[in-house]
Amino acid sequence: MASDANRPSDSSGSSRDEIRAIRLQKVEDLKQLGLNPYAYRWEITHHAAELQEKYTDIVAGQEVETEVSLAGRILARRVFGKLAFFTLQDETGLIQLYLDKKEIASGMAETDADAFEHLKSLTDVGDIIGVKGIIKRTEKGELSVKVREYALLTKSLLPLPDKWHGLTDVAKRYRQRYVDLIVNPEVRDTFRKRALITASIRRYLDQQGFIEIETPVLQTEAGGADARPFITYHNTLDMQLYLRIATELHLKRLIVGGFEKVFEMGRIFRNEGISTKHNPEFTSIEVYQAYADYSDMMDLTETIIATAAKDVLGTLQITYQGETIDLTPPWRRITMHEAVQEKTGVDFSQFTVLEEAKAAAKAAGLTGVDDCDSIGRLLNEGFEQAVEETLIQPTFIIDYPVEISPLAKPHRSKPGLVERFEMFIVGRETANSFSELTDPIDQRQRLELQAAKKAAGDLEAHSVDEDFLTALEYGMPPTGGLGIGIDRLVMLLTDCASIRDAIAFPLLKPEKMDTAADQAAP
Structure with a gap:
């Protein structure tokens, strides 16, 4: 089945400003529906890594009827008619969300009769959502939360990098560390x-x-x-x-x-x-x-x-x-004199006359020695040039x-x-x-x-x-x-x-x- 597109779409060809405008409209649409795009809280009972570890042994097709509640950021979304799969990231890691129209309609009938349609049309990669449901391992073997209720907790206005698993611009990573943290675990x-x-x-x-x-x-x-x-x-x-x-x-x-x-x-x-x-x-x-x-x-x-x-x-x-x-x-413990002698062949402890020490340093290939005003500084120069980078x-x-x-x-x-x-x-x-x-x-x-x-x-x-x-x-x-x-x-x-x-x-x-x-x- 082909994936349904968002309506309106965050297409890869859209500019950052166009995407932001689309998402701002979604914020207004949510408000018109009486849904708060910037929620106040969500009760969390579990985290992704905890669930991945706890339910590692359940087999494909198996469900566990214990209710779990978690929250995080949508890193990927695939929508197929009456079924959707989201990847949710919280502080501890990733878990798949299994979103079935019938299940969500049943769980959210009193709060949002069109909850699944709103999920399809008004959420985007980057949004932060809270979900409640049970644990299910899909037929393809992916541990998932089979969602019965969800709430959009924060609407993201700006898109994540095209490849959410790799923000590679080094300067941008440092400058926008918050994005770096989102996309680079x-x-x-x-x-x-x-x-x-x-x-x-x-x-x-x-x-x-x-x-x-x-x-x-x-x-x-x-x-x-x-x-x-x-x-x-x-x-x-x-x-x-x-x-x-x-x-x-x-x-x-x-x-x-x-x-x-x-x-x-x-x-x-x-x-x-x-x-x-x-x-x-x-x-x-x-x-x-x-x-x-x-x-x-x-x-x-x-x-x-x-x-x-x-x-x-x-x-x-x-x-x-x-x-x-x-x-x-x-x-290892070694004196500076011994370390420099090992690398240069020069024993600076034998010198009492600065010019003689400088001559030996130059013969050993050291540079900048004329600026040294003492044998001690000359020794340190020899260490920095010949020894320091070799100390692994x-x-x-x-x-x-x-x-x-x-x-x-x-x-x-x-x-x-x-x-x-x-x-x-x-x-x-x-x-x-x-x-x-x-x-x-x-x-x-x-x-x-x-x-x-x-x-x-x-x-x-x-x-x-x-x-x-x-x-x-x-x-x-x-x-x-x-x-x-x-x-x-x-x-x-x-x-x-x-x-x-x-x-x-x-x-x-x-x-x-x-x-x-x-x-x-x-």
């Missing part, structure tokens, strides 16, 4: 897993005696990282403020105040570039533990990430972009140059280095940790160096935070600090190639700005 799965990952981390830290305390987003001094801040202004107080670039300095104040285990998971804002690895606002967790050092934080990092993977994925053997990753602790399996790079670590404690046995690690996996930094600097005099000197760089035009350097230094002078116990990039961790555990796939609403230029830029391009 794997995207919903990513954000569901993201919620489970963050819940797992919080639950584990809670079990270990850590407490979460919120710190200010608006700050009078940007600090805790080398990053360019966003600047804003408070009218009543007549003062310039910064969106935080880290939660570090306020969480450390809490350690000074007597808390021994604190953390915060929240948004961080950095006025920097955008790439597959960077978004100007992102989520991180920072954890501080009194009487601990960076070795303790390595153990904590392994456990947090392995626990989240086990809780959410059920395994420590994961696949990322085709690469098998083993998250089983313990992970989880690896702790430990013992960093003091020049690039202004908040870390000097290494207890290696002059010129600090007790710091970064954890790399699939070529990306995912965690950062210090044995925290607790000497207020040393800390002042390092912050003053940062302030001098800011005065010289370094947009990522910051002023001296006098209140933080005052806090340190009251005394902070030995402390281990840890930061983990939640977005990058979600990317890893959900196999997302881009950070934009792990953030529900990534920052994008408005479409008009993109269009103007395209037109201006040569």
